[in-house]
Amino acid sequence: MRPLAFPAFLARRPLPAFLALLALLAPLAPLARAAAPQADVSTAPRAQVADAPRPAALETAPTANVAARDRELASWRELLELDLVAELLRVAAPRVEPGAPRAEDGEALALVARALHSTGAENAARRLLEREPKDPAGREAVLCARARLALERDELDAALHLLLPKGAEALRAEDAAPERLLLAGRALVRSGRGREAERFLRAFVARAPRDVEAPSALHMLAQTAIEARDLARASALRDEAQKSAEWQAFYRTRRLQARERPGEPLPRLGLAELWLAAGEFARARGELGELTALHPGFARGFGALARCERARGDLAAAKRAAQRALELDAALLEAHLELARVLLAEGDRGAAERAHARYVELGGKEPLERAR
Amino acid sequence: MRCLGASAIFVGLFAGACSRAEDAAPAPVSADGPGAPRAATDAGAQPAEDVVDEARERGLDYTNVSGGREKRTILEANGAGVALLDLGSDGDLDVVFAQGLDALARVLSGPGADLEVFENVGRGRFRRVAGPGLSGWWTGLATGDVDGDGDPDLVAAGYGALEVLLQDERGALVPRKGAAPLPAEPGARLEIGAARSKGTAPAWATSIALFDADRDGALDLYVGQYVDLDPLAPPLSALGEGALAVPCRWKGHAVFCGPAGLPAQPDRLLRGRGDGTFVDESAARLLEQRPGYTLAVLPFDADQDGDTDVFVANDSTANLLWINDGRGVFRDHAYEASVAYSADGRAQAGMGAATADVNRDGLPDFVVTNFSDEPTELYLGSPMGFARATYTSGLARETKRLLSWSPHLVDLDGDGWSELLQTNGHVYPQADEALSGTSYAQPITAWTFGADGRARARVARGPNSLFAPLATHGARGAAIGDVDGDGAPDVVVARLDGPCALGLNRLGRDAHRLEVRCEGPRAPRAPEANGPRTPRDGHGARVLVVVGSGAEEHALYGEAQTAQGYQSASSPALAFGLGAAERYASLRVLWPSGRVETLPGGPADRRLVVREGEGVVASTEFAR
Numbered sequence: 001m002r003p004l005a006f007p008a009f010l011a012r013r014p015l016p017a018f019l020a021l022l023a024l025l026a027p028l029a030p031l032a033r034a035a036a037p038q039a040d041v042s043t044a045p046r047a048q049v050a051d052a053p054r055p056a057a058l059e060t061a062p063t064a065n066v067a068a069r070d071r072e073l074a075s076w077r078e079l080l081e082l083d084l085v086a087e088l089l090r091v092a093a094p095r096v097e098p099g100a101p102r103a104e105d106g107e108a109l110a111l112v113a114r115a116l117h118s119t120g121a122e123n124a125a126r127r128l129l130e131r132e133p134k135d136p137a138g139r140e141a142v143l144c145a146r147a148r149l150a151l152e153r154d155e156l157d158a159a160l161h162l163l164l165p166k167g168a169e170a171l172r173a174e175d176a177a178p179e180r181l182l183l184a185g186r187a188l189v190r191s192g193r194g195r196e197a198e199r200f201l202r203a204f205v206a207r208a209p210r211d212v213e214a215p216s217a218l219h220m221l222a223q224t225a226i227e228a229r230d231l232a233r234a235s236a237l238r239d240e241a242q243k244s245a246e247w248q249a250f251y252r253t254r255r256l257q258a259r260e261r262p263g264e265p266l267p268r269l270g271l272a273e274l275w276l277a278a279g280e281f282a283r284a285r286g287e288l289g290e291l292t293a294l295h296p297g298f299a300r301g302f303g304a305l306a307r308c309e310r311a312r313g314d315l316a317a318a319k320r321a322a323q324r325a326l327e328l329d330a331a332l333l334e335a336h337l338e339l340a341r342v343l344l345a346e347g348d349r350g351a352a353e354r355a356h357a358r359y360v361e362l363g364g365k366e367p368l369e370r371a372r
Numbered sequence: 373m374r375c376l377g378a379s380a381i382f383v384g385l386f387a388g389a390c391s392r393a394e395d396a397a398p399a400p401v402s403a404d405g406p407g408a409p410r411a412a413t414d415a416g417a418q419p420a421e422d423v424v425d426e427a428r429e430r431g432l433d434y435t436n437v438s439g440g441r442e443k444r445t446i447l448e449a450n451g452a453g454v455a456l457l458d459l460g461s462d463g464d465l466d467v468v469f470a471q472g473l474d475a476l477a478r479v480l481s482g483p484g485a486d487l488e489v490f491e492n493v494g495r496g497r498f499r500r501v502a503g504p505g506l507s508g509w510w511t512g513l514a515t516g517d518v519d520g521d522g523d524p525d526l527v528a529a530g531y532g533a534l535e536v537l538l539q540d541e542r543g544a545l546v547p548r549k550g551a552a553p554l555p556a557e558p559g560a561r562l563e564i565g566a567a568r569s570k571g572t573a574p575a576w577a578t579s580i581a582l583f584d585a586d587r588d589g590a591l592d593l594y595v596g597q598y599v600d601l602d603p604l605a606p607p608l609s610a611l612g613e614g615a616l617a618v619p620c621r622w623k624g625h626a627v628f629c630g631p632a633g634l635p636a637q638p639d640r641l642l643r644g645r646g647d648g649t650f651v652d653e654s655a656a657r658l659l660e661q662r663p664g665y666t667l668a669v670l671p672f673d674a675d676q677d678g679d680t681d682v683f684v685a686n687d688s689t690a691n692l693l694w695i696n697d698g699r700g701v702f703r704d705h706a707y708e709a710s711v712a713y714s715a716d717g718r719a720q721a722g723m724g725a726a727t728a729d730v731n732r733d734g735l736p737d738f739v740v741t742n743f744s745d746e747p748t749e750l751y752l753g754s755p756m757g758f759a760r761a762t763y764t765s766g767l768a769r770e771t772k773r774l775l776s777w778s779p780h781l782v783d784l785d786g787d788g789w790s791e792l793l794q795t796n797g798h799v800y801p802q803a804d805e806a807l808s809g810t811s812y813a814q815p816i817t818a819w820t821f822g823a824d825g826r827a828r829a830r831v832a833r834g835p836n837s838l839f840a841p842l843a844t845h846g847a848r849g850a851a852i853g854d855v856d857g858d859g860a861p862d863v864v865v866a867r868l869d870g871p872c873a874l875g876l877n878r879l880g881r882d883a884h885r886l887e888v889r890c891e892g893p894r895a896p897r898a899p900e901a902n903g904p905r906t907p908r909d910g911h912g913a914r915v916l917v918v919v920g921s922g923a924e925e926h927a928l929y930g931e932a933q934t935a936q937g938y939q940s941a942s943s944p945a946l947a948f949g950l951g952a953a954e955r956y957a958s959l960r961v962l963w964p965s966g967r968v969e970t971l972p973g974g975p976a977d978r979r980l981v982v983r984e985g986e987g988v989v990a991s992t993e994f995a996r
Binding site: 004005006007083084085086087089118119120152153154156186189190191192213215216217218219220222223226231234238241253256257260261264265266267270 | 619716772808
């Protein structure tokens with residue numbers, strides 16, 4: 001993408017406007033459109049926050065319970081992110097009824113409240129958020145959900161009061177949960193205080209780069225850069241936002257595909273590929289581990305697993321995966337290439353070159369060693 | 373609050389900005405409703421000041437047809453536009469509606485639809501007259517004097533069609549075949565009822581706008597185009613095939629597919645030759661275009677440099693702000709102007725757009741309507757580009773549950789402040805399912821802004837109010853103009869799959885008003901003449917009306933453009949509300965030619981015709 005450029009009227013308003021035709025300055029760069037199918041990043045629930053705090057009360061619970069709770073909330077979060085609020089309410093609303101297992105879980109309450117609000121049930125959402133979870137993380141989630149409601153009502157001062165009770169200067173970004181950082185940034189931007197929003201948004205993006213709202217935060221940062229007349233930074237942020245939005249669009253699409261056809265390996269392979277492309281190898285490994293367990297005859301799954309294991313530095317696991325892929329499909333190009341690269345990484349250049357030769361013989365075009 | 377006095381304007385025209393008072397109490401908003409927008413009927417009030425729907429009583433019996441009720445394809449959801457123009461040069465506004473068909477399959481079997489034309493027989497009473505004899509699925513309409521003969525003509529856009537209709541001496545609209553070229557791609561033209569091969573998509577034009585891009589005095593045509601939709605193989609439940617097919621769903625409900633996931637069609641700019649014919653110069657004039665799913669086209673002088681720029685509202689993709697270099701070559705600066713995305717950095721589903729000076733600071737502002745769960749955006753002209761006022765005005769919470777189409781910024785009550793009127797209605801019938809947060813049928817809504825800039829809903833005063841809250845249909849196109857001659861701008865609305873509305877404006881009966889119609893020079897252009905020239909019908913003229921004196925002095929700004937809203941064309945006359953002022957102090961016209969004329973003041977409640985170089989050439993009292 002080419003850099004942004006201000007036309008004359010954005011550089012300064014001509015005075016008097018009608019007396020002169022001002023030449024426009026430099027050409028501006030078009031934004032590349034997201035090429036993803038169903039590229040819809042309009043829903044904006046929080047997800048993929050790497051360091052979201054876990055309710056303290058749950059830390060003492062048996063590990064299995066904690067894992068089950070995390071899985072349950074992750075599935076709710078996904079439903080919210082995919083805009084499947086009716087399904088979310090069907091499964092989640094009974095779980096937060098008084099006396100139900102998640103009745104005091106702040107994050108669960110926040111997710112259900114957001115779903116209720118999106119159905120128009122604003123008062124029900126508000127009532128749910130009147131509960132006060134005992135643990136700090138739960139209270140934080142409820143507070144953020146209350147702030148979201150205030151933002152929905154254009155009550156910007158109320159949202160800021162919730163999020164920044166001692167003012168914007170008093171909040172240390174490193175101490176705040178990512179969601180609070182995002183919402184504080186958003187409330188400030190909507191209030192026309194983009195410059196103050198900047199450090200919160202920057203911190204949010206740094207700590208939650210794969211959050212579904214990361215593209216939004218990056219765009220807001222780009223706009224604050226434009227307001228500051230820093231076009232180089234604005235261009236870089238815009239490009240980053242665009243890449244992030246494309247990744248999110250593909251991520252959304254792959255999850256929809258996977259939900260639609262849970263028995264099909266290809267959508268899950270696509271999900272794993274997205275994590276690989278993002279450098280999130282642990283997430284990719286998790287996805288591929290499940291995929292190869294569910295589909296032990298799916299050669300491409302093992303091929304991708306080999307690539308993932310090599311990226312993680314586990315050459316033995318990578319070699320096993322590549323060999324398994326070739327057992328399943330002796331013509332699988334990717335597995336030949338991976339095997340060659342694993343062998344090279346192990347120091348066996350001769351074997352690596354033989355494996356690569358086989359790969360080329362089958363039509364492969366990639367070099368054994370990537371150009372640096 | 374007084375924003376900018378007229379004296380100040382004459383020193384530094386359009387340069388000022390004013391601050392907004394933020395102390396007004398926010399308007400209440402509905403909670404826990406099924407998404408039905410708020411607009412309570414004031415049951416105890418007299419049937420007095422309101423905008424009253426009298427379409428049926430006054431002979432406007434158009435009923436929209438837009439595919440099946442179940443809306444299986446995206447074409448069926450977008451509805452029709454409406455145009456107001458004077459046919460027969462009798463001084464009043466007649467009405468033309470676009471029309472669709474009852475099923476997508478009908479484009480293959482025929483018969484096609486014609487435009488539907490209604491003659492204003494006086495004071496806003498109508499009779500249906502013969503249409504021009506077209507056959508198609510019609511979408512957007514644009515008006516302007518494309519052949520420079522002194523009367524307005526019409527351009528009709530459709531699914532696979534674009535037709536120029538020249539007005540003859542009897543006031544009939546006569547098609548001029550091939551006057552506006554379609555794209556060269558195979559299958560771009562759709563001949564209703566003719567055999568067609570699978571695998572091609574007709575050029576689907578939505579909103580179109582006539583304006584003078586290159587300031588040669590001849591109107592040019594911006595053609596907003598939407599999405600590839602093959603009528604022989606429309607995607608019905610999923611995009612893609614096999615294991616990677618993506619189901620077309622909204623909030624878990626199966627809905628029609630698109631536009632996301634379907635190829636966007638690039639917009640086009642056709643240069644007018646001045647004789648009613650056009651030539652496609654898109655490649656040379658729309659530089660580095662990124663095709664989006666265009667639904668609205670809004671020409672206006674965004675940068676106040678005397679030429680006409682174009683804002684384009686795109687569905688699900690970034691909006692465009694084409695800035696004109698003065699010679700009719702455009703580059704998109706929407707991102708830099710902060711109008712490409714939402715405040716949160718998301719591409720919204722833009723549907724319609726309209727402009728006016730909402731805060732009376734001498735700079736044009738504009739609104740963009742969007743999908744449900746997205747607000748109608750309000751952008752205020754500022755010394756550097758545009759400043760978003762969507763949230764600080766409270767407009768976001770007012771509009772977020774609505775899926776909105778034609779907006780208009782118009783001073784309905786004549787108090788000197790623009791109001792926002794918008795048509796609404798969801799695209800998915802499934803919006804009536806439980807837990808959608810919105811509804812399929814949605815009322816027409818309006819908000820006042822006033823001096824403090826806070827959006828306040830206009831409340832219906834009776835069962836026939838245009839703003840009656842219990843809607844049975846959604847609405848799409850809408851056009852503004854004084855159809856009954858009383859000086860108050862009225863509104864004609866094309867509902868979806870239902871009867872049209874004729875909203876007669878009975879607001880602000882005590883308010884004084886002024887209507888200004890701009891005309892370019894009548895003399896033909898000399899062959900040796902160079903430089904900018906005002907179109908014969910005044911398109912692009914900017915008008916400042918100064919009202920009051922001393923502390924009460926203020927200026928009202930308007931720009932003569934007919935393309936506003938969604939797929940529709942409004943009256944070319946500018947309507948100004950003067951409030952209690954019985955006179956206007958002066959009138960300044962900034963002609964596209966570059967000429968600036970300042971005219972002395974005069975009495976209010978009149979319809980003026982101002983011709984470049986000749987001053988006020990006609991002045992008639994309103995028929996109140």
